[in-house]
Amino acid sequence: MQRTGQPTINDVARIAGVSKKTVSRVINRSPLLGDDTRRRVEEVIGDLGYIPNPQARALALRRNFLIGLVHDNPNAQTVMNVQQGMLEALHDTEFEMVVRPVDRGSATMLDDLRRFLERQRLYGVLLMPPVSENDMVAKLCRAIGCRYVRMGSAALDDSPHMVASNDREAVRGATEYLLAQGHKRIGLIGGPHGFRSARERRAGFEEALSQAGVSLPRSLIADGNYTFESGLVAAERLLDLVPRPTAVFSCNDEMAAGVMHAAQMRGLSVPRDLSIIGFDDTPIAAHIWPPLTTVRWPIASMARSAALKLIANGEEDDEVEEPSLFLSTLIRRGSVASPAID
Amino acid sequence: MQRTGQPTINDVARIAGVSKKTVSRVINRSPLLGDDTRRRVEEVIGDLGYIPNPQARALALRRNFLIGLVHDNPNAQTVMNVQQGMLEALHDTEFEMVVRPVDRGSATMLDDLRRFLERQRLYGVLLMPPVSENDMVAKLCRAIGCRYVRMGSAALDDSPHMVASNDREAVRGATEYLLAQGHKRIGLIGGPHGFRSARERRAGFEEALSQAGVSLPRSLIADGNYTFESGLVAAERLLDLVPRPTAVFSCNDEMAAGVMHAAQMRGLSVPRDLSIIGFDDTPIAAHIWPPLTTVRWPIASMARSAALKLIANGEEDDEVEEPSLFLSTLIRRGSVASPAID
DNA sequence: TCTGCTTGGGAAACCGGTGTCATCATACCC
DNA sequence: GGGTATGATGACACCGGTTTCCCAAGCAGA
Numbered sequence: 001m002q003r004t005g006q007p008t009i010n011d012v013a014r015i016a017g018v019s020k021k022t023v024s025r026v027i028n029r030s031p032l033l034g035d036d037t038r039r040r041v042e043e044v045i046g047d048l049g050y051i052p053n054p055q056a057r058a059l060a061l062r063r064n065f066l067i068g069l070v071h072d073n074p075n076a077q078t079v080m081n082v083q084q085g086m087l088e089a090l091h092d093t094e095f096e097m098v099v100r101p102v103d104r105g106s107a108t109m110l111d112d113l114r115r116f117l118e119r120q121r122l123y124g125v126l127l128m129p130p131v132s133e134n135d136m137v138a139k140l141c142r143a144i145g146c147r148y149v150r151m152g153s154a155a156l157d158d159s160p161h162m163v164a165s166n167d168r169e170a171v172r173g174a175t176e177y178l179l180a181q182g183h184k185r186i187g188l189i190g191g192p193h194g195f196r197s198a199r200e201r202r203a204g205f206e207e208a209l210s211q212a213g214v215s216l217p218r219s220l221i222a223d224g225n226y227t228f229e230s231g232l233v234a235a236e237r238l239l240d241l242v243p244r245p246t247a248v249f250s251c252n253d254e255m256a257a258g259v260m261h262a263a264q265m266r267g268l269s270v271p272r273d274l275s276i277i278g279f280d281d282t283p284i285a286a287h288i289w290p291p292l293t294t295v296r297w298p299i300a301s302m303a304r305s306a307a308l309k310l311i312a313n314g315e316e317d318d319e320v321e322e323p324s325l326f327l328s329t330l331i332r333r334g335s336v337a338s339p340a341i342d
Numbered sequence: 343m344q345r346t347g348q349p350t351i352n353d354v355a356r357i358a359g360v361s362k363k364t365v366s367r368v369i370n371r372s373p374l375l376g377d378d379t380r381r382r383v384e385e386v387i388g389d390l391g392y393i394p395n396p397q398a399r400a401l402a403l404r405r406n407f408l409i410g411l412v413h414d415n416p417n418a419q420t421v422m423n424v425q426q427g428m429l430e431a432l433h434d435t436e437f438e439m440v441v442r443p444v445d446r447g448s449a450t451m452l453d454d455l456r457r458f459l460e461r462q463r464l465y466g467v468l469l470m471p472p473v474s475e476n477d478m479v480a481k482l483c484r485a486i487g488c489r490y491v492r493m494g495s496a497a498l499d500d501s502p503h504m505v506a507s508n509d510r511e512a513v514r515g516a517t518e519y520l521l522a523q524g525h526k527r528i529g530l531i532g533g534p535h536g537f538r539s540a541r542e543r544r545a546g547f548e549e550a551l552s553q554a555g556v557s558l559p560r561s562l563i564a565d566g567n568y569t570f571e572s573g574l575v576a577a578e579r580l581l582d583l584v585p586r587p588t589a590v591f592s593c594n595d596e597m598a599a600g601v602m603h604a605a606q607m608r609g610l611s612v613p614r615d616l617s618i619i620g621f622d623d624t625p626i627a628a629h630i631w632p633p634l635t636t637v638r639w640p641i642a643s644m645a646r647s648a649a650l651k652l653i654a655n656g657e658e659d660d661e662v663e664e665p666s667l668f669l670s671t672l673i674r675r676g677s678v679a680s681p682a683i684d
Numbered sequence: 685t686c687t688g689c690t691t692g693g694g695a696a697a698c699c700g701g702t703g704t705c706a707t708c709a710t711a712c713c714c
Numbered sequence: 715g716g717g718t719a720t721g722a723t724g725a726c727a728c729c730g731g732t733t734t735c736c737c738a739a740g741c742a743g744a
Contacts, residue, residue, distance in 0.1 A: 005404075006460060008699095008700060008701085009700060009701060010700080010701095018723075018724085019723065019724045019725075020700085020701080020702095020724095021702080021703090021723075021724060021725085021726095022722090022723060022724075023701095024701070024702060024703095025722095025723090027701095028702085032720095032721060032722065032723090033721095033722070033723090034721085034722060034723085037722080037723085051457075051461055052700080052701070053401075053699085053700050053701065054461060054462065055397060055400040055401040055404075055406060055463065055699085055700080055701090056401050056699070056700035056701035056702090056729090057700080057701055057702080058397040058400070058401075058701090058729095059395075059397040059398050059400075059401050059699090059700080059701075059702090059728095059729050059730065059731085060700080060701045060702040060703080060728080060729055061701085061702070061729085062397075062729070064397060066438075066440070076418045076419045076421075076422035076423075076625075077418045077419075079418075079422060080418035080421060080422065081418075083441060084443075087441070087443060096408075096440045096442075096462065097440060097441055098408070098438045098439060098440050098441075099425060099429070099439055099440075099441060100438075101426075101429060115393075118348060119393055119396060120396065120438065121397065228625070228629040254629075257629060258629070261629070261630075261631050264631060265631060283418075283570070284626070287570040287596075287599060287600075287603070288603075288630075289603050289606060289607060350729095350730060350731085351730060351731060352730080352731095360693075360694085361693065361694045361695080362694095362730085362731080362732095363693075363694065363695085363732080363733085364692085364693060364694080365731095366731070366732060366733095367692095367693085369731095370732085374691065374692065374693090375692070375693090376691090376692060376693090379692075379693080394730080394731070395729085395730050395731065397729085397730080397731090398699090398729070398730035398731035398732090399730080399731055399732080400699095400731095401699050401700065401701085401729090401730080401731075401732095402698080402699055402730080402731045402732040402733080403699090403731085403732070404699070
């Protein structure tokens with residue numbers, strides 16, 4: 001026997017006077033085990049500080065104790081929030097997180113992903129938006145038998161494979177708040193094409209206006225791609241309109257920061273001359289001046305829940321089922337006021 | 343033979359008409375192998391699309407093909423930059439990245455890390471600042487035979503275990519730039535105690551002033567902890583001084599954004615009434631108004647290089663040795679001007 | 685021709701767990 | 715009391731590679 005490394009299952013078995021299979025049963029909580037045997041083995045495990053070797057388990061089970069985070073999200077803060085939520089769920093478990101950025105739009109993305117999943121035999125993957133919105137990816141996971149959960153701004157899949165927020169509803173609420181303040185000319189800065197979140201948020205915006213009987217000329221809708229610069233550019237155009245909109249809803253905070261930047265560059269005061277609402281509640285929202293009224297997107301909690309779903313033991317019913325729907329809420333700060341004049 | 347999964351080494355051996363050990367030799371580039379045997383095996387490997395099973399290799403080699411990123415850095419953008427640099431280096435290799443945040447200050451941090459490294463048998467770890475500055479962590483890696491590279495703002499270890507930037511020099515240069523513009527009352531907003539980067543940057547600042555014979559009263563030095571809020575609070579104090587400083591060097595960009603915020607809140611114009619220089623060149627630097635003059639910290643390149651060091655095959659000398667020192671450079675944007683009056 | 689050394693390559697053990705199946709004691713049933 | 719269901723446990727093969735050790739062939743020198 002080598003004495004160099006950690007104790008092995010053989011050491012435990014020998015000292016406890018049982019076979020290694022029995023030790024294995026203890027580790028895996030097999031129900032058919034005598035109570036005193038179990039206790040004896042557990043005691044030896046505790047004494048030795050034995051921890052099963054993950055590599056050997058991975059080989060025997062043909063499955064690694066690794067959870068993948070697959071993402072193609074350009075926003076650092078969002079990705080970090082997701083990682084934090086995942087790691088919270090994985091903490092004190094046998095699982096580790098491996099991160100896999102993919103290139104949406106690359107023709108080989110699906111093949112690369114397949115190779116990755118098959119090679120590493122991941123226990124499961126968490127799909128972050130926007131790649132989570134790609135049905136082919138989910139199909140791939142199903143085909144090769146890899147557990148998966150898709151995160152998104154709307155229900156994308158069956159409940160066990162999905163964690164969603166209610167972006168549409170939340171934006172409808174935020175827009176109604178602007179309407180209630182007396183705004184009638186409200187601009188929208190949309191997200192990139194192909195992002196479900198962009199569609200949902202825009203839909204919520206349009207629903208609120210339509211329900212209130214407020215007209216929405218196409219000129220009040222500007223395209224953005226979730227970056228600060230695109231928000232800036234879009235705002236330039238909106239602020240050139242005559243009459244000028246008195247409020248802008250931006251589909252995320254970074255673009256909202258760009259809007260604020262554009263307003264201040266042309267001497268407009270926020271919120272006196274222009275009200276702004278963002279979406280996400282990233283740190284930047286609280287840091288710019290005035291602090292941004294925005295919709296809080298509980299992305300870290302969503303990720304935590306998604307990870308728990310991934311590692312959940314289908315059988316155990318004593319644990320509460322993880323929720324699949326998370327509610328976004330409006331955070332009122334200083335970037336909204338009633339329009340000065342109309 | 344099972345026909346369900348990917349081809350195994352046995353399949354390759356059988357079809358090529360050799361033993362599995364010979365296939366293993368081909369994979370591991372063993373030198374003692376006939377050329378025709380090698381070619382034949384390589385051809386079969388190509389035909390079958392055979393990829394060695396990482397789990398089996400990990401078990402046999404007692405070493406996983408996983409590179410760990412150990413960090414306790416609160417800045418999302420920095421962590422993402424490092425991840426991106428690492429993944430660039432690991433792309434198209436057999437390695438994957440696992441992320442491990444640790445709690446600096448936790449009493450069990452070292453034990454947790456040891457358990458993690460021993461359990462997962464990582465191939466190597468990349469230590470991000472500030473945890474990379476903890477000598478106990480490096481010692482731990484050495485003790486359990488885990489490869490490691492420490493990233494930092496100064497040389498922290500021997501060259502193969504270190505990738506550093508020249509923060510002190512860079513800040514000296516940035517400060518000299520402020521002095522050359524005519525500033526004489528320059529405030530400093532320092533980083534958190536215990537961060538080597540904070541010490542280096544402050545030292546560079548003090549060196550420049552001292553060499554120029556400019557006095558630095560303690561009142562011009564304010565403490566910060568790298569967050570926007572701390573920069574805001576520190577700036578409030580500095581801007582209350584009489585006479586007011588005409589320029590501020592902030593040890594990172596987030597705090598610099600806080601300074602700008604504070605200045606604008608009290609009606610000061612940047613850069614006319616106050617010049618500001620930051621450090622890092624995170625996206626926020628280009629996004630605030632006016633765009634921030636700052637020192638670019640090539641953290642992603644550093645991480646890439648660090649990862650390449652980790653997976654470098656000590657023997658292969660045909661590859662160029664990865665550099666251990668990266669130079670930070672001043673990025674001039676719009677937040678610095680000559681003082682209006684003095 | 686025989687010895688000695690180098691070289692290509694294979695058999696079998698091993699890494700540290702898990703699956704399958706057999707074994708054995710006990711309990712239960714009629 | 716015999717037959718059988720049941721529960722607890724172990725023996726052994728297996729996951730898919732690598733390592734150790736050994737053998738056979740080729741070739742030089744004596």
